[in-house]
Amino acid sequence: MKILVAVKRVIDYNVQIRVKEDGTGIVTENVKMSTNPPDDNAIEEAVKIKETGKATEVVAITIGEEKAQETVRKALAVGADRGIHVKAEGIVEPLVVAKILQKIVDKEKPDLVFMGKQAIDDDCNQTGQMLAALLNWPQATFASKIGIKDKVLEVVREVDEGLETIEVVIPAIVTCDLRLNEPRYASLPNIMKAKKKPIEQLNASDLGVDTKSRIEQIKVEEPPKRKSGIKVANVAELVQKLKNEAKVI
C-alpha cells in the first residue's frame, strides 16, 4: 500500500501575525515558517502505518514557492520515503491544490491520501473534501483515530456532537485532527539521511491545471481591537462588577 501525504508550508503557529499596512495581505518577510500542524499528524500516521508493515511507501507532496520544499524535506526527515514539490507562486486556492493533487494521484496511484483537516493560514478546511470529490473517493474528515481493516478504513471523526465512527472503502482521503497522534521529532541522523532522499520538482502549469484564483482578495484588515479591561482585586469585586456594571449575571 502506498500513502500520499499533502503538507503545506505556513507561518508558524506561534507567530503573532501582522497585517500589511496597505491592506494587501500578511507580512511574511522574516517570519518563521513551519509545516501546517495537522499535516505533521498526517505524516506521522502514514509513517506509523508503514512501520507496522501495512504500507510500503510514503510520499510527501507540497505545492508552493521554492522554499516550500523545506516542508517536504522535514517530512522526509521523519520517515517519508520521497517527495514531490509542485512549484506555484502566491496564494494557491484549495480547489487548485485539489486539482493538482488529483493529477499527482492519477500518476502515483496511492491507496490513501492523508492531509491536515485545516490549514492554519487560510483556515479554509476544504482541500481534502475537494480532492475526494474530484477523485470520486470517500472522505474521512477530522480523523482522531484510524484503523486499517483489509480493504476498508475505520475512522473516528471529531464532530460537533462528539465522536462519529465511519468506514470508508480504500482508496480514500483522510483529513487529520491534531489528536490523531503525537508527531515525532526528526533526529539529527535522520535529518542528514533525508538530504539524500529524492524530491521531484514539477511546475503547476506543466500539469495542465489552471492556477488562476477564482476568489479575489480585496483587502486584509486587522480585526477590531477589544478595549482594554481591568484587573479586579478579588472574587467579591468580580461578582459585583458582573452584576452591576456588565449586567451579565
Add this chain to the structure above:
Amino acid sequence: MSVLLIAEHNNKELRPFTFNAVTAASKIDSDLHVLVAGHNCADVAKAVSEISLVKKVLQVEAEHYENFLPENFATLVVKVSKNYSHIISSANTFGKNLMPRVSALLNISQVSDIIKVISPDTFVRPIYAGNAFATVKSTDEKKCITIRPTSFDAAPTSGGSATIEKIDGTEASNISKFIKREEVKSDRPELGTARIVISGGRGMQSGDNFKLITAIADKLKAAIGASRAAVDAGYITNDHQVGQTGKVVVPDLYIAVGISGAIQHLAGMKESKVIVAINKDGEAPIFSVADYGLEADLFEALPQFLEELNKLNTIQK
C-alpha cells in the same frame, strides 16, 4: 436567482445554528429555499417551513441520507443546485464536511466561514485564527459558501408557512458507511448558543476538578467549554473544545479558568461580549482580552465564586 440553504438537523429537530444560517442566507437573497434531506425527517421540514424568512422547503427522504454521509449528500446537493445562485451551509462540522465536496463537483472555489455579507459576491471572512479579516470576492458564476453562525442572529422560528415540495433523491454510494455516533447528552445549554460559557484549561489539572466548573455552570445556566490542552489531557470530551480547531462561541459572558490564552483559543471566544479570566499568572495573554481579570489560584477562586453567586438571590435569565 434564489439561494439554497442546506438545513442541519438530526432527522427529528433542526440544529439551532440553522436559524443563524437562515439570517445569513437571506442577506444574500430574499428568495431563500431550504433543503431538508434525511430519513423520516418530516418534522424537520415542517419546522423549517415555519421560519418566516424561508420561501420554500425541499424535502428529500431516503435511508441513505439518515447519517449525512457526504458521499451521498453531495450528489444530491449538486442535483438540486441547478436553479440556485448560491449554495449555503453553516461552517460547523456538518457544513465543513459537505460543502467543499459539493463545490469541487460543481467546479466552484468555495468561500468558507463568512462573518459578513457585503454583497451577493463579496464577503468578509477571518483568516489566521481570526487575527486578520479578509474581504473576498467570488468570481465564480455560482457560489458555494459556509457561514459562521455566531456572526449572524438567529432568525425567528415562527410566522412562516412556506410550501414543502417533496423531491427525488440520488442513489446511494457504497464507498462509505456510518457506524456510530457517540454523542454526549446533557441538559445544559449548547455551547454554541449559550448565553454564558465557563471554560477550563490545563490549569484545572484533572477531569475531576472540572466539578468546580460544573457547579458554577449549574448555577449560571452556563455551557461548559475547554481549551484544546484540557481536551488533549482527557479532562473533558472534544465537543467542548473552543478555538480555531474547535467551536466558535460568542456568549454574553465567557469565563476562562486556567487558560493561558493562546491565539488558537482566542480565535474561538474573543468576540464574546464580556470576558472574564481567572489565572494565577498575571502575565498570561488571556488577560489582554479580558474585561475583568482576576489574578488568583483557581482552586481558591472558584469555590469563592460559587459562594458569592449563591449570595446573589436573584439571578436573571
